[in-house]
Amino acid sequence: MGADLCSVRLAVAAEALPVIDRDRDGECTPFGIGHQRWAYPEHKLTPHDNDGEAFTIPVLRNVAEFEVYKSGRRICPTAISQIISSLSNLRKLEVYAFPVQPKYKNLRAEMRDNLAHALDNPVLENLEVLRIEMEEETPCSHNYPITAQEDPVYPDRDHLCRAVCNLAQRSLRELYMVGPCLISPALWGLSSSNLNTDKLEITFPHLETVKIEFILVTYDGRWYYTSDPSEALSDEGDDIPGQTDSQRELASDSDSGSCSSFNSEYHDEIDEDRQDYLNGKQPYNS
Numbered sequence: 084m085g086a087d088l089c090s091v092r093l094a095v096a097a098e099a100l101p102v103i104d105r106d107r108d109g110e111c112t113p114f115g116i117g118h119q120r121w122a123y124p125e126h127k128l129t130p131h132d133n134d135g136e137a138f139t140i141p142v143l144r145n146v147a148e149f150e151v152y153k154s155g156r157r158i159c160p161t162a163i164s165q166i167i168s169s170l171s172n173l174r175k176l177e178v179y180a181f182p183v184q185p186k187y188k189n190l191r192a193e194m195r196d197n198l199a200h201a202l203d204n205p206v207l208e209n210l211e212v213l214r215i216e217m218e219e220e221t222p223c224s225h226n227y228p229i230t231a232q233e234d235p236v237y238p239d240r241d242h243l244c245r246a247v248c249n250l251a252q253r254s255l256r257e258l259y260m261v262g263p264c265l266i267s268p269a270l271w272g273l274s275s276s277n278l279n280t281d282k283l284e285i286t287f288p289h290l291e292t293v294k295i296e297f298i299l300v301t302y303d304g305r306w307y308y309t310s311d312p313s314e315a316l317s318d319e320g321d322d323i324p325g326q327t328d329s330q331r332e333l334a335s336d337s338d339s340g341s342c343s344s345f346n347s348e349y350h351d352e353i354d355e356d357r358q359d360y361l362n363g364k365q366p367y368n369s
Contacts, residue, residue: 091145095166096152140169147172153179153216160194164201175212182218186361188231195265195302199242202250209254211289213247217262221298222363225306229363234303236275238267241302245269251287263296267303270295 149170151163163178180198183191202213222229234240244267251258252272260266268278272285299307359365 090147091143092148092150093143093146093170094150094152095158096155097158098155140165142169142171144171146170148175148177149173150177151179157181160197160201164197164204167201167204168206171206173206173210176207176210177212177214177216179216182220184358185220185222185227185229185363186358188229192230195243199246202243202246207250210250211254212257213250213255214257214259214261215247215264217260217264219263219265219298220364221300224360224363224366227363229300229304230302232303233305237303237305238269238273238278238301239275241267241269243302248272248285251290252285254289255287256289257292258290259292259294261294261296263298265300265302266295266297267301 149167151158158181160180167173167176178198178201180194183194185191198215238244247258247260248270260270272283273280277284301307356365
């Protein structure tokens with residue numbers, strides 16, 4: 084009877100209509116920045132109301148599977164964590180983590196750490212199947228820094244891979260990290276103290292199926308190849324003499340922030356080339 088009670092599958096998505104422009108013929112199409120504004124960092128759904136108070140979710144003991152859908156809008160990992168806390172008999176967890184634009188380095192790190200915190204939840208001690216999808220992209224510009232600085236104790240601060248590794252050592256039978264994802268040796272239990280060892284001191288006693296898809300850089304911006312990224316050519320067309328990467332990012336944040344609020348002018352245009360440069364998609368280095 085207990086097994087029957089734990090058979091419910093819960094799927095969550097945050098749907099919101101884009102801003103629609105109606106042309107003279109009466110056809111409705113997304114236009115300008117309106118349909119893209121949820122890509123900006125200040126637009127995410129959190130587990131708090133307008134007064135900053137966290138919502139209380141009742142315990143759902145009969146939910147065995149929980150999925151965060153790959154549709155709709157970004158749900159903050161802290162909200163996902165709160166939902167997980169209410170699912171005391173969870174056996175399968177599937178999370179689609181909406182990617183954050185690479186130019187928002189601090190936010191990307193924060194989102195990743197928040198997801199790690201969600202996976203550290205004690206209610207997941209009997210989790211059997213974990214699937215995380217991220218859709219990260221390898222920067223086309225080999226000089227592009229995806230983080231503010233490298234981890235000085237690499238890979239110890241990869242909290243997400245560490246959390247996944249801890250789950251795999253307990254009860255996981257199936258593990259999928261696809262999309263692809265940002266990973267590091269922490270996924271296999273390695274740390275700064277044993278990074279060069281050939282022998283792992285940990286085991287994954289129940290793990291039967293593993294699928295890992297990853298891009299060519301680590302969570303802190305190290306490349307999985309031995310060439311020198313400094314030899315790549317810069318894009319002089321988009322470069323402003325004397326302007327640092329930080330200044331470019333601040334300028335971009337200021338521009339995008341002014342267009343991304345709910346009171347913004349929906350017909351503002353987006354400078355796609357500039358956004359590609361600030362997100363590491365230009366210049367393209369083959």
